[in-house]
Amino acid sequence: MVVSVELDFVDALRGTEIRVRVPGGRRCKACEGRGVAAGSEEQACPECGGSGRRQAVEGPMRIVATCPACGGTGTKAEPCPVCEGSGVEPGDREVTVRIPPGADTGDRLRVPGKGLPGRGRGPDGDLYVEVRVRPHRFFERDGLDLRLRLPVTLEEAYLGTKVEIPTPDGPVTLKIPPRSQPRRKLRLKEKGVRRGGKRGHLYVELDVRLPDREDPEVAEAIRVTTKGYSRPVREEITL
Numbered sequence: 001m002v003v004s005v006e007l008d009f010v011d012a013l014r015g016t017e018i019r020v021r022v023p024g025g026r027r028c029k030a031c032e033g034r035g036v037a038a039g040s041e042e043q044a045c046p047e048c049g050g051s052g053r054r055q056a057v058e059g060p061m062r063i064v065a066t067c068p069a070c071g072g073t074g075t076k077a078e079p080c081p082v083c084e085g086s087g088v089e090p091g092d093r094e095v096t097v098r099i100p101p102g103a104d105t106g107d108r109l110r111v112p113g114k115g116l117p118g119r120g121r122g123p124d125g126d127l128y129v130e131v132r133v134r135p136h137r138f139f140e141r142d143g144l145d146l147r148l149r150l151p152v153t154l155e156e157a158y159l160g161t162k163v164e165i166p167t168p169d170g171p172v173t174l175k176i177p178p179r180s181q182p183r184r185k186l187r188l189k190e191k192g193v194r195r196g197g198k199r200g201h202l203y204v205e206l207d208v209r210l211p212d213r214e215d216p217e218v219a220e221a222i223r224v225t226t227k228g229y230s231r232p233v234r235e236e237i238t239l
């Protein structure tokens with residue numbers, strides 16, 4: 001039995017416990033899933049007297065056959081009136097599933113004994129929980145690595161600064177080196193996804209934002225920046 005669940009991005013990172021509704025019926029309470037009416041099994045089959053076999057005499061021959069009344073069981077077993085012998089009654093079950101830290105889209109978690117009710121005395125089947133992780137507004141998962149596009153101002157990119165970044169372990173300080181270009185990737189070592197004994201990295205891509213408000217003073221300051229380029233910016237652009 002497979003059920004699909006959707007997890008919040010952060011819940012999947014940290015691990016969580018969820019309740020899932022499992023369709024497919026429950027083990028019948030009246031007969032404990034055996035499909036047999038209570039007490040009816042203890043009585044011997046009136047046709048064969050409990051032997052499960054029936055003898056017929058045809059002339060000199062004695063033929064031994066399976067008793068048709070009880071199918072060879074030798075008992076008077078009658079189907080459970082609640083589940084009509086199926087051992088299963090309709091209804092959903094609620095199952096608690098522990099999601100380990102670092103769960104990812106495509107994971108299949110096995111929950112032993114929480115699947116479909118077993119037939120008769122048979123054990124219940126296993127439940128498989130298929131995981132889908134909802135996307136985050138800012139963070140992206142790439143296996144064990146996390147990616148974040150971090151907006152920074154022109155001043156921060158040019159002069160360098162320290163920025164506090166949220167990570168699965170709590171906030172850490174990211175050092176942005178001076179004169180960082182747009183789309184520069186900085187790595188926060190082992191601040192990615194923790195899964196089993198493994199640990200991914202957090203890659204921060206700088207999203208340098210230019211001033212967006214019209215301001216004569218800013219315009220004046222920007223004009224000055226032209227002399228800050230070590231070479232013409234389109235020098236290498238050719239066809």
Ligand SMILES: [Zn+2]
Binds near residue numbers: 048051067069074
């Ligand atoms: Zn019988």
Ligand SMILES: [Zn+2]
Binds near residue numbers: 030031
């Ligand atoms: Zn039953």
